[in-house]
Amino acid sequence: MRETSQLPAPGSGAFVFTAQEIRELDADLARRDLLELTMEHAGARVAEVIHARFPTGPVLALAGGGANGGDTFVAARHLHALGREVYVLAQGTRHELAGRMRRRLEGLCPIELLTEERLCAGLSKTRVVLDGLLGTGFVPPLREELTQWIRRINEAGKTVVSLDLPTGLPSDTAGDGSDAERVRADLTLALVGFKPGLLFSEVGEVQVLDLGVPPALLERHAHASCITPEEVRALLPRRVRGAHKGTAGRVYVLGGRPGYTGAPSLTAYGALRAGSGLVALYSRAELPRHPVESMAHRIEDWNALTALPRPDAVALGMGLGEDSVPVARRVLSWKVPVVLDADALQSELRGAGHDAVVWTPHPGEAARLLGIGTGDITRDPFAAARALQLAYGGTVVLKGGPSVIATPGALRVCLAGNPGMATGGSGDVLSGVIAALLGAGLSAPEAAIAGVYLHAAAGDRAYARLGYGLIASDIAHEVAPAWHVLHQASSEIL
Ligand SMILES: NC(=O)C1=CN([C@@H]2O[C@H](COP(=O)(O)OP(=O)(O)OC[C@H]3O[C@@H](n4cnc5c(N)ncnc54)[C@H](O)[C@@H]3O)[C@@H](O)[C@H]2O)[C@@H](O)CC1
């Protein structure tokens, strides 16, 4: 599981790029005569970070035949200029720009052809390994000699810094979990932005290096972007002086059945802690542990819903069982904002949604909705979230570590959150948080973005206090202080 301490700062407004998007960005940079400058910048920044984090001892730099190797030659030159002892082992350089960078390094420090023997000798003498063998140009499977070199690097037990991607990790999809075929990096210095593989695989610490690329170019080519606390802060609803419970959002929670009564209660807690003015629960079961601040109604027949006043938002499906589909159809016909979660995530509802629906599947539910395997979802969560959004409409939150959001126009990812949140009921809390924000007037994409972030920030607060022993109700209770801090904070302390 990904450790909290290894997550990049949630404030990082970084972008995410696939290998193809990096190629397009590179072509764009080349047209503007900026590519060489960018490579120079990349290598200089990598050297700067290595020198700051690991200030002593020799560096063994491993350069592949492409641009990842080119960055490595630049980094080696800058490390040399910083007074570091650098030894470079390189494959044949096939990339023109990389070749130029290689020539600029010649005579400054030793550059030899990479062989297994030299690698083993170099590893035995070095303190830090700079892994610049393969980046976004890697096309699996690995060639034989690389598998062997990776094994040697991993067995050496040295500090490993990977340039852009750990060699052997696919850029665009989650790694398959097998450590043997990729470099186990202590730190990966991702250039320009994250690559999907870095977000969805176990890769140690990741730091994104800004290379001074014009922001408009980054935005044009990016696959997805990370949610920032600043944008969530701007989205949070503010109450007017004369606010009353009826104006702060009335949320209905429809869920539960005999034997499954906890889930809707957790949703009600989530909604209340996210500022809902009034929360009413409707269930065919008694809900013994619902928050006393909510109104719980046991109903015999879902037809009773027809007589109720329309709420500002609904969260539906938590513990609801097989009644979910007919109940969802009825509620969707009201055209009020709805969160569809858990048992309501059924393929029968394809085509029944509308723009103000937020679908919140975890990977198992997403697989059910798309009729594919869970592994297909977790291999490429961005593609899965986009496919779900196209098939079902509205906004899709694909939960996980990290969670991905597909709105009609964008893919977003939330870097906050931690594995402590892998506990029963934490998703139920999330549907309440999102419903509260919908009820307060946010659009479906806004409520999904702000809700996922608030829930994750609450999870991080709960983890800081309780570690892996945190439970879902702790997350619900931490939503209030997470919101409050965000609401009050100046941009300096975000
Ligand atoms: N805009 C950016 O982000 C920039 C990216 N840059 C660098 O450019 C890199 C991408 O460069 P390239 O496209 O040249 O690709 P790479 O340098 O990642 O790899 C290309 C080389 O790897 C070999 N290769 C591919 N698959 C292999 C396999 N299965 N087994 C063994 N060898 C294999 C290819 O034959 C080729 O020689 C990025 O990772 C980054 O380091 C930098 O140059 C600066 C600008």
Ligand SMILES: Nc1ncnc2c1ncn2[C@@H]1O[C@H](COP(=O)(O)OP(=O)(O)O)[C@@H](O)[C@H]1O
């Ligand atoms: N490793 C993790 N990192 C970050 N968030 C996580 C992690 N594991 C779980 N979560 C979050 O916890 C919640 C779990 O939801 P879900 O699987 O629906 O749980 P449940 O069905 O028990 O309510 C999601 O919001 C998910 O993003």
Ligand SMILES: [K+]
């Ligand atoms: K690399």
